[in-house]
Amino acid sequence: MKSTAEAVVIGAGIMGCAIAHALAERGLTDVLVLERDQIGRGATADAAGGVRQQFSTETNIRLARESIRVWETFPQRFGRDIGLRQQGYLFLLTDPAEEPVFRQNLALQNGLGVPSRWVTPEEIAQINPHVVLDDVYGGTFCPEDGWCDTFGATIGFAQAARALGVRIEEDTPVTGITTDRGRVTGVRTEQGEVSAPLVVIAAGPQTRQVGAMAGVDLPIDPYRRMSFITEPFAALPQSLPMTIDFATGLYFHPESRGFLFGMADRDEPSTTDKTVDESWMAATVEALVARAPAFEEAGILRGWAGFYEVTPDDNPLLGWTGGPEGLAVAAGFSGHGFMQGPAIGRCMAELLLDGAPSGIDIAPFRPSRFAEGDLAQEHNVI
Numbered sequence: 001m002k003s004t005a006e007a008v009v010i011g012a013g014i015m016g017c018a019i020a021h022a023l024a025e026r027g028l029t030d031v032l033v034l035e036r037d038q039i040g041r042g043a044t045a046d047a048a049g050g051v052r053q054q055f056s057t058e059t060n061i062r063l064a065r066e067s068i069r070v071w072e073t074f075p076q077r078f079g080r081d082i083g084l085r086q087q088g089y090l091f092l093l094t095d096p097a098e099e100p101v102f103r104q105n106l107a108l109q110n111g112l113g114v115p116s117r118w119v120t121p122e123e124i125a126q127i128n129p130h131v132v133l134d135d136v137y138g139g140t141f142c143p144e145d146g147w148c149d150t151f152g153a154t155i156g157f158a159q160a161a162r163a164l165g166v167r168i169e170e171d172t173p174v175t176g177i178t179t180d181r182g183r184v185t186g187v188r189t190e191q192g193e194v195s196a197p198l199v200v201i202a203a204g205p206q207t208r209q210v211g212a213m214a215g216v217d218l219p220i221d222p223y224r225r226m227s228f229i230t231e232p233f234a235a236l237p238q239s240l241p242m243t244i245d246f247a248t249g250l251y252f253h254p255e256s257r258g259f260l261f262g263m264a265d266r267d268e269p270s271t272t273d274k275t276v277d278e279s280w281m282a283a284t285v286e287a288l289v290a291r292a293p294a295f296e297e298a299g300i301l302r303g304w305a306g307f308y309e310v311t312p313d314d315n316p317l318l319g320w321t322g323g324p325e326g327l328a329v330a331a332g333f334s335g336h337g338f339m340q341g342p343a344i345g346r347c348m349a350e351l352l353l354d355g356a357p358s359g360i361d362i363a364p365f366r367p368s369r370f371a372e373g374d375l376a377q378e379h380n381v382i
């Protein structure tokens with residue numbers, strides 16, 4: 001491993017790979033990405049692959065909108081099919097108090113060019129005729145939203161970055177961040193030290209521990225989320241949208257001739273337990289069958305657990321950490337990071353190289369907002 005680089009990126013998830021690629025595209029090719037495991041095997045591997053534009057904050061809508069344009073053209077730009085299926089995101093609402101909030105969010109989304117719309121129960125029955133609507137008074141739908149292959153997308157960024165000269169070292173955990181007189185000077189690994197004037201932490205759910213290596217408090221904690229996939233199942237059509245019961249967080253979408261589904265256990269505290277909890281699986285299946293009874297006939301192929309990387313306002317930390325000069329962070333996407341990868345890559349590269357990104361104001365997600373008490377709460381968290 002070379003012992004110097006112009007920039008070190010810690011973590012080769014979707015963020016580390018997209019940032020490294022964007023830096024290289026802008027001419028900073030002497031970039032070293034250090035990954036403790038393998039490319040794309042962190043939170044990114046555990047994601048449901050959803051890509052949506054239905055957010056409540058302008059920054060998230062803009063990040064998602066720019067990213068979806070990249071996902072749409074990924075095969076042409078990166079030479080890789082990521083299986084993008086733009087079959088829409090359908091939010092089902094059961095709490096009338098949500099209507100004004102969702103309508104306000106729709107206005108914001110529409111103003112930024114997102115073709116999302118309010119849907120009545122009758123319209124929902126046409127979009128997804130298989131859901132029980134007794135308690136649903138309305139919802140929102142965006143036909144451009146969908147899902148794709150997270151691992152393929154991450155590998156696509158990694159390969160494109162490598163082709164531009166970026167080095168990505170797997171099985172290389174960063175064990176320390178070195179500083180001198182208030183400036184970052186590099187990182188420590190079991191394979192030796194690397195000196196670099198710029199270090200970017202993109203360590204997903206492990207970011208708090210990595211920040212602590214430089215004495216920086218980055219408020220990101222892991223929360224377990226479980227997903228399940230059914231065996232091939234023909235009782236429901238593969239054309240259905242991603243369907244979300246907003247109140248419970250239950251979601252399902254077609255995947256590999258079956259369906260992928262999950263539900264957040266919002267009462268579970270932060271944990272590092274990555275096993276599947278059988279009782280939560282039973283609760284999830286019960287909620288799924290209650291909402292879409294056809295699933296009663298489905299067999300479960302497998303389930304897995306991963307970690308949301310949650311911050312106090314469900315939005316990421318993007319920019320300089322406020323610790324040693326030259327230490328930046330892009331992490332804490334609170335369960336909606338995969339979809340924003342392309343735009344985060346560009347914005348972070350421009351912030352690091354030019355001082356600020358063009359087009360999207362990411363200042364609301366500056367790491368210092370927690371100390372300033374100026375949170376940027378995202379409402380549409382699944």
Ligand SMILES: Cc1cc2nc3c(=O)[nH]c(=O)nc-3n(C[C@H](O)[C@H](O)[C@H](O)COP(=O)(O)OP(=O)(O)OC[C@H]3O[C@@H](n4cnc5c(N)ncnc54)[C@H](O)[C@@H]3O)c2cc1C
Pocket residue numbers: 010011012013014015016034035036037038039040041042043044045046047048049050051172173174175202203204205206207210225226227262305306307308309330331332333334335336337338339340
């Ligand atoms: C069940 C589930 C469903 C989800 N569904 C969606 C979805 O539908 N849509 C969506 O957009 N998002 C979804 N997400 C969230 C999404 O997975 C994350 O927001 C996103 O993948 C974060 O990417 P990342 O690169 O920041 O983190 P990661 O993918 O975790 O990458 C960080 C990398 O850093 C490495 N690392 C950590 N510490 C060190 C160290 N000391 N040294 C070197 N390397 C280190 C890790 O090994 C890891 O590979 C979901 C998450 C889960 C768990």
